Amino acid sequence: MPRFYHDDPAWSDVTPIPQLESGQVLAGISYTAEYSEAMSYLRAVMAANEYSTRVLDLTEHIISLNPAHYTVWLYRAQTLSALNRNLREEIKWLNPTALKHLKNYQIWHHRQTIIDRLGSCDGEQEFVEQMLEKDAKNYHVWSYRQWVVRRFGLFGDEGERKWCEGMMERDVRNNSVWNHRFFVVFGGLKGEVEEGLLKRELEYAQDAVRKAPQNECPWNYIRGVLRQAKKPMSTVKEFAKEFADLEKPDEVRSTHALDLLADIYEEEKKNDEAKTALDLLANKYDPIRAKYWEYRARSLDSAAVEA
Amino acid sequence: MAASTGPSQPSFSRLRELTPDSDRIQELSDAGTDSEFEDIATVPQYELDNIAYFDRMRPIIVDDLKTETSEVQDETLNVILPFLEGNPNEFPLNEFGLPHLQRVKHARYLDDALGSYSEHYVALDAARPWVLYWSLQALTALGEGIGAFQTRVVNTFVPCQHPDGGYGGGHGQLPHLAPTYAAILSLAIAGGAAAYESINRRSLWHYLGRMKQPDGGFTMAPGGEEDIRGAYCAMVCLSLLNLPLELPADAPARSCGMTNFLDQLGDWISRCQNWEGGISATPGNEAHGAYAFCGLGCLSIMGPPKETLNRYLDVPRLIRWLSYRQCTPEGGYNGRTNKLVDGCYSHWVGSCWALVEAANGTGIWNRTALARYILSAAQAKTGGLIDKPGKRADAYHTCYNLAGLSAVQYNHVFDEDMKGSVGVGELAAPYHWWVAGLYEEGKIWVEEDMVDEIHPVFIMPYDAVSACRKYFEDKEGF
Numbered sequence: 001m002p003r004f005y006h007d008d009p010a011w012s013d014v015t016p017i018p019q020l021e022s023g024q025v026l027a028g029i030s031y032t033a034e035y036s037e038a039m040s041y042l043r044a045v046m047a048a049n050e051y052s053t054r055v056l057d058l059t060e061h062i063i064s065l066n067p068a069h070y071t072v073w074l075y076r077a078q079t080l081s082a083l084n085r086n087l088r089e090e091i092k093w094l095n096p097t098a099l100k101h102l103k104n105y106q107i108w109h110h111r112q113t114i115i116d117r118l119g120s121c122d123g124e125q126e127f128v129e130q131m132l133e134k135d136a137k138n139y140h141v142w143s144y145r146q147w148v149v150r151r152f153g154l155f156g157d158e159g160e161r162k163w164c165e166g167m168m169e170r171d172v173r174n175n176s177v178w179n180h181r182f183f184v185v186f187g188g189l190k191g192e193v194e195e196g197l198l199k200r201e202l203e204y205a206q207d208a209v210r211k212a213p214q215n216e217c218p219w220n221y222i223r224g225v226l227r228q229a230k231k232p233m234s235t236v237k238e239f240a241k242e243f244a245d246l247e248k249p250d251e252v253r254s255t256h257a258l259d260l261l262a263d264i265y266e267e268e269k270k271n272d273e274a275k276t277a278l279d280l281l282a283n284k285y286d287p288i289r290a291k292y293w294e295y296r297a298r299s300l301d302s303a304a305v306e307a
Numbered sequence: 308m309a310a311s312t313g314p315s316q317p318s319f320s321r322l323r324e325l326t327p328d329s330d331r332i333q334e335l336s337d338a339g340t341d342s343e344f345e346d347i348a349t350v351p352q353y354e355l356d357n358i359a360y361f362d363r364m365r366p367i368i369v370d371d372l373k374t375e376t377s378e379v380q381d382e383t384l385n386v387i388l389p390f391l392e393g394n395p396n397e398f399p400l401n402e403f404g405l406p407h408l409q410r411v412k413h414a415r416y417l418d419d420a421l422g423s424y425s426e427h428y429v430a431l432d433a434a435r436p437w438v439l440y441w442s443l444q445a446l447t448a449l450g451e452g453i454g455a456f457q458t459r460v461v462n463t464f465v466p467c468q469h470p471d472g473g474y475g476g477g478h479g480q481l482p483h484l485a486p487t488y489a490a491i492l493s494l495a496i497a498g499g500a501a502a503y504e505s506i507n508r509r510s511l512w513h514y515l516g517r518m519k520q521p522d523g524g525f526t527m528a529p530g531g532e533e534d535i536r537g538a539y540c541a542m543v544c545l546s547l548l549n550l551p552l553e554l555p556a557d558a559p560a561r562s563c564g565m566t567n568f569l570d571q572l573g574d575w576i577s578r579c580q581n582w583e584g585g586i587s588a589t590p591g592n593e594a595h596g597a598y599a600f601c602g603l604g605c606l607s608i609m610g611p612p613k614e615t616l617n618r619y620l621d622v623p624r625l626i627r628w629l630s631y632r633q634c635t636p637e638g639g640y641n642g643r644t645n646k647l648v649d650g651c652y653s654h655w656v657g658s659c660w661a662l663v664e665a666a667n668g669t670g671i672w673n674r675t676a677l678a679r680y681i682l683s684a685a686q687a688k689t690g691g692l693i694d695k696p697g698k699r700a701d702a703y704h705t706c707y708n709l710a711g712l713s714a715v716q717y718n719h720v721f722d723e724d725m726k727g728s729v730g731v732g733e734l735a736a737p738y739h740w741w742v743a744g745l746y747e748e749g750k751i752w753v754e755e756d757m758v759d760e761i762h763p764v765f766i767m768p769y770d771a772v773s774a775c776r777k778y779f780e781d782k783e784g785f
Contacts, residue, residue, distance in 0.1 A: 020466035020478045026459045027438040029424045029431060043479035068430045071480040074530050109532045136375065137646065143592045150591065173376035175583075175644040179593040182582050187591055212370035216631065216644050224582030255368060288364050288635040288676055292626070295671045299623075 002034040016040035051082035073106040108140040121152045142176045155188025178217045193229035201225045219256035353404025357392040364636035390696045396688040408756040412690030417442045420702045433476035436489035441706035448709040448758045460497040472514030483528040488540035495775040509785040516558030523571030534588040539601035542608040546734035549779035573619040584624030596642035596655040603662040616666035632656045638676030649694045650685035653711025661763035665721035674715040675749045713761040718743045729777040737764040
């Protein structure tokens with residue numbers, strides 16, 4: 001049933017502000033009478049800076065008609081704050097709405113505002129998990145989870161890391177999980193990366209490589225970890241050679257290993273070997289990026305000239 | 308153990324699909340007999356050429372392990388490949404055996420996109436400025452005049468402008484940097500004094516001041532999220548409208564000692580480059596193609612790319628990550644590692660290259676493969692461009708596929724010494740670009756498939772960029 005305000009005594013004191021007509025326009029929308037009227041009342045309460053229970057009802061109504069309406073969400077958050085409302089109730093109301101509209105920016109920002117004010121993330125991790133069941137790579141959900149980690153000091157938290165490992169069991173190719181792990185492990189780190197930590201993270205990624213050597217994520221992770229620890233890439237030279245040995249150019253098992261080897265040889269000033277690896281990539285194993293591999297080979301030459 | 312190698316893996320080649328009996332596959336791969344040519348005799352030569360090309364581009368190394376990611380990828384490729392190799396849409400083909408750019412159909416689609424929407428499109432209510440920008444920009448890319456829309460563009464944005472500065476999605480909506488950016492670009496594309504003068508630059512400047520954050524970044528709206536889109540959109544507005552770089556007196560960031568819009572901005576962008584080498588929405592998030600373009604665009608407004616990109620980013624790591632976004636064998640881009648190809652990244656990633664190459668040397672990316680994806684897989688049969696075959700056209704994908712195609716077809720040069728009538732004062736770097744010519748190497752398009760030149764920083768026509776900036780350089784005060 002459409003809901004209207006003009007004959008509702010609870011709203012009789014409000015003069016709605018209809019949408020401004022400005023002559024011929026582009027991409028105009030033929031709103032329903034219901035939406036059109038609700039928006040006219042929203043414009044009116046916003047112009048009067050009204051924060052009240054009936055405004056909460058009105059925003060809920062408009063959200064049900066158009067959840068992608070950032071203005072309504074922002075004004076709802078202001079109203080909740082002005083009325084000092086029970087924010088747990090708000091979260092309870094929000095959950096089913098969020099599950100229905102996965103790709104919506106506003107819902108996540110709204111949630112963040114509310115949880116920030118509540119000062120507790122109880123139940124949030126479980127909720128995020130529920131969302132990821134539906135869409136395991138949703139950018140907003142992961143960004144929100146990262147905000148929770150930062151806001152509630154979960155850097156280095158073992159539970160958070162173990163949860164990542166569970167997600168990784170489901171799909172070792174989910175790059176969002178790799179990013180979250182990196183964020184949890186290194187995001188709060190001040191100072192040097194201890195040997196034990198370095199070893200643990202490298203081993204974790206290396207195990208993942210063994211499951212699927214052509215998976216880009218763990219190779220990138222290895223590079224990221226080494227960089228964070230200020231270690232040379234040659235630290236993992238023997239490992240990389242398990243998957244790409246220049247002596248056996250027909251038995252390469254991972255283009256990412258070849259790519260890493262090229263960098264290792266460059267580090268070791270073995271430009272000929274680096275070029276062999278890049279050449280294999282350009283001409284055999286990864287021809288779509290031939291221009292990139294050739295650029296890398298050119299860079300070797302110019303670095304040699306500068307030296 | 309996981310990886311299996313060998314040139315006969317995997318089996319999604321169209322050549323094999325054309326021979327349904329598995330014994331025949333064996334016979335075919337054993338090769339040599341005349342009968343294999345009988346079976347494929349009905350397949351036109353262009354299709355055989357395409358099949359041969361994609362057989363070369365197919366990854367040789369494929370892991371045995373199946374996960375959700377690899378399954379979705381395999382399914383998707385099965386849907387896309389027939390469009391890359393054959394011509395299921397029955398488009399007229401160019402001399403390289405690829406579909407012509409369907410200019411007339413796309414222009415008609417965009418005209419419709421600017422028309423009226425039924426009540427079912429209420430979700431667009433906060434995004435109408437975007438619909439205008441995408442459609443107008445795409446029309447200009449197709450070489451269509453948009454003069455007929457000029458007055459209606461201005462009319463549409465007048466009620467969107469908020470009394471406190473900036474634009475919302477419509478009348479009475481709160482100002483937000485996304486619709487503000489789309490509005491400013493649309494008005495600049497429309498051009499003319501009426502469009503320029505409809506913008507309240509003084510209140511916009513104050514609004515931008517309220518968005519500046521103590522950590523150097525920008526929020527999208529009052530009480531809204533802070534992310535790298537905000538930084539890019541704010542820089543676009545400041546530069547294109549020639550606004551003062553000094554923070555307004557009422558900017559909250561002044562209480563943290565900031566005086567200038569650029570304070571700590573470069574460092575904030577720096578923090579968005581993550582362990583992957585790419586750029587994320589905010590520090591700590593996953594690297595993403597659209598945010599990469601925002602970050603590079605922002606830095607390219609702050610100064611010459613060679614200086615700003617190299618000062619605030621590890622450019623070689625960024626290039627590596629950008630290169631990996633090109634999906635093989637599809638040729639189009641994805642936005643994140645192990646995600647699916649999507650036509651919108653033709654721009655978000657494709658347009659990064661002009662900026663990166665201005666900082667770090669040219670000839671790094673495979674333009675031809677991207678053009679193949681756009682022409683063969685990203686054109687909808689009835690007009691408009693798309694994410695991938697099977698998806699519906701929309702103004703967003705139409706705009707950004709065409710922007711990607713333009714990035715492919717032209718060579719843009721940043722010229723520090725360029726002397727023109729425009730580009731004096733603050734944030735003047737983006738007025739030092741010009742088109743050095745067409746990209747010819749290995750091209751697979753003809754004159755008819757060409758789109759217009761697009762300014763690599765603002766993603767709108769070059770002449771609209773300089774006309775707008777010039778207007779506000781010549782204007783005294785606000």
